[in-house]
Amino acid sequence: MPKRRVVRRKGVGTTRTYHGPRGHRKPGFFVRILQHMPGWAYWVGGGAVVAVYVYFFYYFFVGPFGFRWRALYGDVSYPEGYEIHGIDISHHQGRINWDELKDNGTINHCPIRFVMIKATEGATRTDENFRDNFYQARENGFTRGAYHFYSVHTPAEQQAYHFISTVKLENGDLPPVLDVEHKPKNQTDEQFKNSVLQWLDIVEKHYQVKPIIYTYFKFKTRYLNDPVFDEYPYWIAHYYVDSLEYQGPWKFWQHTDVGRLPGIKGTVDxxxxxxxxxxxxQMTLGSQETIGEKAYRE
Structure with a gap:
């Protein structure tokens, strides 16, 4: 037993008895359990932690992009239940071998029926391959369309007239397309909607047909969810899923950006x-009267 000693605090008339060093604190309940666990239990617990980690990693990082990864490595999956397939192209696809594309290009064992072609961007830019792509698409028997990429840096009116001066649509072509993916930071939501509507109105009056709106799912529900936009055909961009979350009407669905086809170097949408x-x-300009009954029945 340790020897006791008396400690007197300076300036205070009381004393305190010191009983020597204190004993160690008793370990907690969970610590005692871990101390008595057999070795195999550590392996089981560690395996469970790893399994949970792998599950959540796949759920949040692998699963949502599975379609894209499989496509990149040649194991392509397509949405089921659709037979009419097409592509959209720009200068990013470089020089296209149209003969090869026409003769051997198929998507999910179906022929390519339509080609959407980038024409303009902003108020001054024209895609460097537009004229050749636009001409070749029609010459090789594809239903063609032209789209404008909306810029946040120039007024909608100027962009609309730039598209009109560049794109000469003919009977058999699809309606003009507005590709809108960004909202100007200096505009309110209402101002942005009015700008988009201004482009659509100008272009509709010129071509006498309602333009198609292209944008991705979340952008439409955030900025273009006003009922007035439901009057326009919708081309939705929603990648790497086998079914759409969007519940409204739609005409086109861009479902992957990593497709591969003969005649095109690299990937294509x-x-x-x-x-x-x-x-x-039936969507095309001129409709059945000028295109001919046979073209519709092919």
């Missing part, structure tokens, strides 16, 4: 049309 080939041709 794949799209499907929500309907039959007859329905697709």
């Amino acid at each position: 794949f799209n499907i049309y929500n309907g039959s080939y007859y329905d697709l041709r």
Whole structure:
């Protein structure tokens, strides 16, 4: 037993007895359990932690991009139940071998029916390959369309007239397309909607047909969810899923950006049309009277 000693605090008339060093604190309940666990239990617990980590890693990082990864490595998956397939192209695809694309290009064992082609961007820029792509698409028997990439840096009116002066649509072509993916930071939501509507109104009056709106799912629900935009055909961009979350009406679905086809170097966007080939041709300028009954029945 340790020897006791008396400690007197300076200036204070009381004393305190010191009993020597204190004993160690008793370990907690969970610590005692861990101390008595057998060795195999550590392996089981560690394996469970790893399994949970792998599950959440796959759920949040691998699963949502599975379609893209499989496509990159040649194991492509396509949305089921659609037969009318097409692509959209720009200068990013470089020089296209149109003969090879026409003769051997198929998507999910179906022929390519339509080609959307980038024409303009902003108020001054024209895609460097637009004129050749636009001409070759029609010459090789594809239903063609032209789209404008909306810029946040120039007024909508100037952009609309730039598109009109560049793109000469003919009977058999799809309606003009507005590709809108960004909102100007210096505009309110209402101002932005009015700017988009201004572009659509100017272009519609010129071509006498309602333009198609292209944007991705979340952007439409955030900025273009006003009922007035439901009057325009919708081309939705929603990648790496086998079904759409969007519940409204739509005409086109861009479902991947890593498609590969003969005649095109690198990757290309794949799209499907929500309907039959007859329905697709009914969308085109001039309609049945000028294109001919046979073209609709192919």
